[in-house]
Amino acid sequence: MAKGFPSGVERSELLSNCESELFFSKLRAKVLAHNNVHPNEKLISLSIGDASEPIPQIITSVMEQFAHGLSTREGFSGYTTHHGPESLRTQIVEVLYKGLGVKPSDVFVSDGAKGCLARLMMMFGSAVTMAVPDPTYPVIPQMCNLFGQNVIRLSSKPDGGFFPDLSNAPRTDLIYVCSPNNPTGIAATREQLADLVSFARKNGSIILYDAVYAAFIADGSPKSIYEIPGATEVAIEIGSFSKLAGFTGVRLGWVVVPDSVVFANGKPVVSDYSRVTLLVAPAGASNIAQAGGSACLTQEGIEELMKIIEYYKENARILLNAFASFGLEAHGGLNSPYIWVQIPGRSSDEVCDEWLERAHVLITPGDMFGPSGEGFLRVSAFGHREIILEAVTRLKAIYPPM
Amino acid sequence: MAKGFPSGVERSELLSNCESELFFSKLRAKVLAHNNVHPNEKLISLSIGDASEPIPQIITSVMEQFAHGLSTREGFSGYTTHHGPESLRTQIVEVLYKGLGVKPSDVFVSDGAKGCLARLMMMFGSAVTMAVPDPTYPVIPQMCNLFGQNVIRLSSKPDGGFFPDLSNAPRTDLIYVCSPNNPTGIAATREQLADLVSFARKNGSIILYDAVYAAFIADGSPKSIYEIPGATEVAIEIGSFSKLAGFTGVRLGWVVVPDSVVFANGKPVVSDYSRVTLLVAPAGASNIAQAGGSACLTQEGIEELMKIIEYYKENARILLNAFASFGLEAHGGLNSPYIWVQIPGRSSDEVCDEWLERAHVLITPGDMFGPSGEGFLRVSAFGHREIILEAVTRLKAIYPPM
Structure with a gap:
């Protein structure tokens, strides 16, 4: 019994579905234990998908100017809308969805992809079923549990290119797919996505397409689900400045909810998404972050950002080469900041x-991302170059030259 | 039937509880109609509670420096935590809750009060009942509808000092109270709050105390529910930099969830609040906004902010004097940016x-805030001084000198 004064308020039953720890906490426990035993060894973490490189000055200077402007009558601004500024929504469409049938009114700017996803799932409510890949980012199925939704895991194996096997998949109301995938680092091919869209159309499902790593795609794979014909009628797409622009701390993202995605009763999903957002997040993202997002989407902004993404991908190539030299089979890393390392015959833990x-x-x-992740490790290529090189050097002690 | 491709996804039943329009849309319709008829008249809006005055440079300069730092290796930072930085949580406790039994670990920093409230209600779930004052900010009962909660309206009349009448109030799991109140502009007295805490303790209820306008209190009324003995066991308090510091666009707020507030099963509410926040808002508020919040809570920051609050309160005094000269009885405005004008015998609309x-x-x-708001107008004292003076001048045409 806690020390508090007992209220008569019953704990929501849904909360008991969310008892298990997130991997953050498990990893933190490992770090603490390590540091106790090795207080003088500097730990290198390749475990978290967090940007490490500074944001280009061409972008931060716009945020500086905006922040300064807030101290002046002319530059001060208060509440923005739950929809986000039209200028930024138009830029997002022009730069990232040109010719794909997305309209500025379909785009909702927010403080990040996770918030958009939470509001979508809050909106869909507890009666829907949702399919998630296995492995997947563990927050996704936990969020389903929180909202009382039934979760089906779709195994994504190496021989299927780590894409969910749809041939035996049951119909679900929602299908969550992340590409380039977290944790496998693999971008879905055009054929896989065409199959997914066709599967959704056949089943009357709605796809929740998480494209927050899209900027890392280099091999011609679709950067948006809307590159697939017919997708604007069955897919909602989530995007973010976090990995595109190092905005993990600044906080800015968006969701595209085309008005042609409709419920069984024919009502457009976007009307309800707008209503839910107006109620629970009426003021949108920070205006300073929005100013920064707008600077990201200029031609110069994008050019500078792609240099940083190229830097992370060079990190990934260094790691991929190292794993190859260790005799470890590794996937991903070409269209993604993540590498999915296979460790046959041993447990991930x-x-x-x-x-x-x-x-x-x-x-x-890997098992922290679901049962199919057992036998794999997720290695993040975010980090300063010298840290990546040092990690490789250290790992050579375990994997001496063959 | 919409033009879209019909999915088989049923619309959540809860969404049909949220059909009614928010007052924002009703007011927007009035403005559009006005502008059609009077295209050359410049409308003065005293309708929205949005900051109008610039943020002190002592605060924006810290945000500028922080934004600049993001372009450097030393100054770059990524994800913060769902809890918010300990330094900022400590400052919030030291500056705003000193000696009131609140600990930094009780405080969760977020992008605003509305998000905190939405997560609280998401956490409490659909089985709880909630009392809200009538009149109240209309988003609150609508949010209850969205989460499937039963809402009881507690009439707050002039002869009860606009505080909810608890003598006939039924027991509810949650009791939402906002002080200084939106829309009435009245701060609850120490006695009223002591009654509220006692009522909650007797009934095993949890108070959701919305103190986002606390900085406007000048008459010794409590600025926090925790000034009332026993409140840390039954009350959760929501605070914000929006009205304290003109951060309506910058986005920063917090919630205090003392670990002595517990569910009927004895489990502390704070553990679940932390878990829900970790799932749906894991990355917290923008780091630039957090830097600004920290600057607000320095001694110099607070001094500068209080000058701006004093400016809004001078606006309120000008309006109160005008309404008195018009022969209109007006409440609030002394501890709040809102004035609640009585218009006997006529409808608010x-x-x-x-x-x-x-x-x-x-x-x-006033009726947009609930049935008991009929016969009142909410007038906001936010705005540049010359606009307030011009509004008074214009209203004299309707209320000529007696």
Whole structure:
């Protein structure tokens, strides 16, 4: 019994569906244990998908000017709308969805992809079923649990290109797909996405397409689900400045809800999304972040950002080469900041602990992303170059030259 | 039937509880109609509670420096936590809750009060009942509808000091109270709040105390529910930099969830609030806004902010004097940016339309805040001084000197 004064308020039953710890906490426990045993060893973390490189000055200077402007009568601004400024929504469409049938009114700017996803799921409510890939970012199925939704895991195996196997998949109301995928680092091909759209249309499902790593795609794979004909009628897409522009701390994202995506009763989903957002997040994202987002989407902004994404991808190539030299099969990393390392015959947790103990390098055990992640490690290529190189050097102690 | 491709996804039943329009849309319709008829008259809006005065440079300069720092290796920072930085939480406690039994670990920093409230209600779930004052900010009961909660309206009349009448109030799980109140502009007295805490303790209810206008209190009324003994066991308090510091666009707020507030099963509410926030808003508020919030809470920051609050309160005094000279009884405005004008014998909507048509001044009809708001107008004292003075001049055409 806690020390508090007992209220008569019953705890929501849905909360008991969310008891299990998120991987953040499990990893934190590993780090604490490591640091207790090795207080003098500097841990290298390749475990979190967080931007590490500074934001280009061409973008921060616009945020500086905007912040300064807030101290003047002319530059001060208060509440923006729950929809986000039309100018920024238009830029998002022009720069990222040109010719794909997306309209500025379909776009809602927010403080990040996670908030958009939470509001979508809050809106869909507890009666829907949702399919998620296995492995997947663990917050997604946990969020389904929180909203009382039934979750079906679709196994995504190496021999299927890590894309969910739709041939045996049951119909669900919603299908969540992330591409380039977290954790596998693989971008879905045009054929896979065409199959997905066709599957959704056949089943009357709505796709929640998480494209927050789209800027990393380099091989011609679709950067948006709307590159697939017919997708604007069955897919909602989530985007973010977090990985595009290093805005993980600044906070800015968006969701595209085309007005041709409709409920069974024929009502457009976008009307309800707008209503829910107006109620729970009426003021939108920080106006300073919005000014920064607008600077990102200028031609110069995009050019500078692509240099940083190229930097992370060079990190990924260095890691991929190292894993190859260690004799480890590794996936992803070409269209993504994540590498999915195969460790046949061993458990993810065991290898994680070994790397931590012997190389003081932390990665994320694959099983934290679902049962199909067992036997894999997720390695993040975010980080300063010298850290990546040092990690490789340290891992050579475990994997000596063959 | 919409033009879209019909999915098989059923619309959540809860959404049909939220059909009614928010007052924003009703007011927007009035403005559009006005502007059609009077295209050359410049409308003065005293209808929205949005900051109008620039943010002190002592605060914006810190945000500028922080934004600039993001372009450097040393100054770059990524994800913050769902809890918010400990330094800022400590400052909030030291500056705003000193000696009141609140700990930094009780405080969660977020992008605003509305988001905190939405997560609280999401956490409490659909089985709880909630009491709200009548009149109240209309988003609150609509949010209850969205989350499927049963709402009881507690009439707050002039002869009860506009505080909810608890003598006949039924027990509810949650009791939402906003002080200084939106829309009446009245701050609850120490006695009223002591009664509220006692009522909650007796009934095993949890108070959701909305104190976003607390900085306007000048007459010794409590600025926090935690000034009342025993409140840390039954009350959750929501605060914001929006009205304290003109951050309506910058976005920063917080919620205090003491660990002594517990569910019927004895589990602390704060554990679940933390879990829900970690799932739906894991990255917290914008780091630039957080830097600004920290600057607000320095001694110099607070001094500068209080000058601006004093400016709005001088606006309120000008309006109060005008209403007195018009022979209109007006409440609030002393501890709040809102004035609640009584218009006996006429409907709120009718007088709103008259002021709009004859003076081109927009206010919010009281009935938009609930049935007990009929016969009142909410007048906001936010705005540049010359606008307030011009509004008074225009209204004299309707209320000639007696």
